[in-house]
Amino acid sequence: MAAVTALPVSLSARFKGSFAYFTVKDRLPQILTKTIDTLHRHKNEFFEEYGEKGVEAEKRAISFLSKLRNELQTDKPVTPLEDELPDAALWNQYLEYQRNLSDGNGEPSWFQSPWLFVECYMYRRIHAALAQNPPIGSFDVFKEGKAQNFFESQEAIIALCTYFQELLKNIKDLDEKQLQGELFKLLQVSLWGNKCDLSFSAGEKSSQKSSPLQCLEDMVPYIIVNDMEKLWSLLINAKKRNTDKCNVRVDIILDNAGFELVSDLVLTDFLLSSKLADEIHFHGKSIPWYVSDTTKSDFNWTIKQLQSANHMWMSRCGINWEGNLKKGVWVYQDHMFWTLPHIYSSMAEVAPDLYADLQRSNLLLFKGDLNYRKLTGDRKWEYTVPFHQALNKFHPAPLCSLRTLKSDTQVGLKPGQGEQIQASEPEWMVSGKYGIVQFDATP
Template sequence: MTLMCLKESKDQNFFESQESIIALCTHLQELRDEFFQLLQNFVLFLFQISLWGNKCDLSLSGGETRSQKTNVINSLEELKPLILVNDMERLWSLLNNCKKTREKASITRVVIVLDNSGFELVTDLVLADFLLSSQLATEIHFYGKTIPWFVSDTTIRDFNWLIEQMKMSNHKWMSKCGAEWEAYVKTGRWVYRDHIFWTLPHEFCVMSQVAPDLYAELQKAHLILFKGDLNYRKLTGDRKWEFTVPFHQALNGFHPAPLCSIRTLKAELQVGLKPGQAEQYVASEPNWLTTGKYGIFQFDGPL
């Protein structure tokens, strides 16, 4: 058979297989779409777990234990209406765009400014694990406190101790998580940092003057997640803002990188609500700002 005949035979095979090729390409695209939707759903699911983990706060209970004794996964649907500001879709868009535009040699750094140790820290580490395994991030930097500002604040001791306890667990999946998390730390994909600024009495808008080294590090992030109430108070200067003041305005010039506050409400401070939204809660629940019942995902960054 001549080379010309071989070429014609190969070409004919392709053209005669058009129906099967179309079916295969269609199925591939459907699988991609389904995977993309599943990935988005699971990322948003883990963000919600991390939010409600913020309820486990010893400072709210006067030092008495506030362990998570029920499976929060089973409560997520009924908790959704309690999210007063929900910018999770913007978080997803930012992370997904970073993944799409990332070149082989570049990184996507997510910073998590931690709040409470214990169950909440586990929820944060599970979220961080999935961001890595799904390639939405290539490295996670955690910031804890040099000393506890409040009784349950995460320190380096708590971070390392929790990973060790997970690794030593008799449950195979807990121990697997612990071993993988230890490996992330050893290989530099997870980096734990602390800085004296987090325990100084400054609002975050002065960070660039008071702690320029820390501000410069945060500027390298593609996304900063601020967990908990104290971080929110420092983000907004702990001022008595009107409820409808935009979050961007309340940050008072603090914009090192796209950022999001993930918090359950435990202080008499909240911005970025819709007109009439706060009044609705005041009328029915006088203590709605301080019970930890409600939560927010409040994002500031490019639209």
């Protein structure tokens, strides 16, 4: 029997000077401080809507979050969740699992545990601070930032919607080569749209100002794994094999709201309009997550904003997309699993219903850095380890990661490639300047 190779260590703040350390030390407390400020600013609104009860709830939520910030900054043990929310038991089981892993090194704490776990845990505790304090339980503390990103990216959104609506006019006349060219363009817009990430900028401005189509040529050298050809051949072959009985389904596991979401909607509408796909399933978050991640409310809000825009092509996009949802060729779904701390290789065991659903897909597109971290287990891999190996048996369907690099994990590079970039740009793995379109079809 071949020896089982041990998995590399998890990224963690215990490695001083690492990006995980910087995130837990500086970025996460900043995000908590901003969240507390947001609640403060809405105090009058809570009073107008709910009277004294609203103000009391706001005070309790703030006190809960201040305590959380203190626990984080003083590296206290990560405590079990005490709320009654549906996922609490799964979280507490996972915490128990982390305890058992710590080999008697004491309780898992903020700086000693895997970065992915404590970061997800913080967002889950932010959710609890509100959910446990009715009547403000459904308030999304990140909503303003997401809306601001959308409005500040207005020019880029107009440019993209205009380009796409012009493209639709003659999409039926495009030959295969032209269709491929357009797919590659929109994949790249969706890839670079991933830069607009508010959890990465700790809530500072992060929007798309210029036309997203102008500089694509210049950006190609920064795509360090580029499997667009493989993606194309999967889609075009599925289209050729496709009979009326068998729909080609593409699933997109969403990342950020705002400009990135619009770029994802354009990409998926292109797949439908070019008949490269027959139905699209969108997977978003069931609770506010990682500052700018898309929830159902963000998804619907974005389409409504586009519909009512006083720009012809923006509004046309919004109207068509509402139509796609009504016809059922677009399906939005969320699942508790996407906001658990588990990596994707444990999905089949933890969420067998979701895994079985993804197995019905012809292609899974995973957007963004957090999805990549969960796909590859958020570990300190050697750069040249094959993507398939890092997926660690997660393979419901052929899948592709579209991600700009914002954390220090990357696999599937050519020998020497990572070292070469590192020599000239020490921050290359966390600057958001480099991207990947990384595909894996091996079951």
